[in-house]
Amino acid sequence: MAKVIFDKERCKGCGLCETVCPKKIIALEKEEINQKGYHPAGVTDESACIGCGSCAIMCPDTVIKVER
Ligand code: SF4
Ligand code: SF4
Secondary structure (H helix, E strand, C coil), rough: EEEEECCCCHHCCCCHHHHHHHCCCCCEECCCCCCCCCCCCCEECCHHCCCHHHHHHHHHCCCCEEEE
């Protein structure tokens, strides 16, 4: 199973990763606020991740790492 790791404190909550995930399992964590003052992105159902890496490629700030 792929593992998706977010460097949450560096996320700017732009939501780009959310738009490209083919499994629609990325969402901004509305309950959380990081040091920059944004809702950071996270994975809602890691077991559904296919490890495609699209989220990591899309992130303008290289916040995401996908391990396969
Ligand atoms: S690796 Fe692919 S399937 Fe997994 S969270 Fe990122 S975009 Fe979604
Ligand atoms: S694309 Fe990067 S900066 Fe934007 S919400 Fe996703 S993880 Fe955060």
